[in-house]
Amino acid sequence: QVQLVQSGPEVKRSGASVKVSCKASGYNFVSYGISWVRQAPGQGLQWMGWINTSNGNTYYTEKYQGRITMTTDTSTSTAYMELRSLRSDDTAVYYCARVISFWGQGTLVTVSS
């Protein structure tokens, strides 16, 4: 069955970077893109961007451009999302999703000043 398993919770200081991983299994990793979505505490869902797992092409929403990098390691079927220059309002649960169908369990990133 399709599974996306994300890395564990992170606590970071303002200005630091975080890299969240998303390991896929149960399907051909390079056949589907990976989206990243974040959800601040008590808030709705915000789509951050997408990576084409077959060629590495990315799309980042304007809000995150310059601070975000999405990558993949096709040898381990793992996608990564790195967010830099963290601020307190980056505190959120970060989800990966196979395009938009199957979702990871989420990774809580807490940014403290």
Add this chain to the structure above:
Amino acid sequence: EIVMTQTPLSLSVTPGQPASISCKSSQSLLQSDGKTFLYWYLQKPGQPPQLLIYEVSNPFSGVPHRFSGSGSGTDFTLKISRVEAEDVGVYYCMQTLQLPWTFGPGTKVEIK
């Protein structure tokens, strides 16, 4: 950017009664090939979102038959024929016609 709106933003439903959520997009989600890229999700408390309906009206694998989607162009509806206790959570619509993909604000459904 396509803006998605949902009404109502919250809904309290008696078990066994129907429920309906509306989603509107700021522009048509119909692509030239005839597909319409509108999706519905349910996020149960403490869980990631789960896909209910894809391309307006197609139930995703394993979704109970009481969930149905309809609509076209810019106006869409999710219906629950008979609400059950396990249906509580926040329902989101989402469009993937145009980058950036965007979600509606969510509709919180609770049981009376």
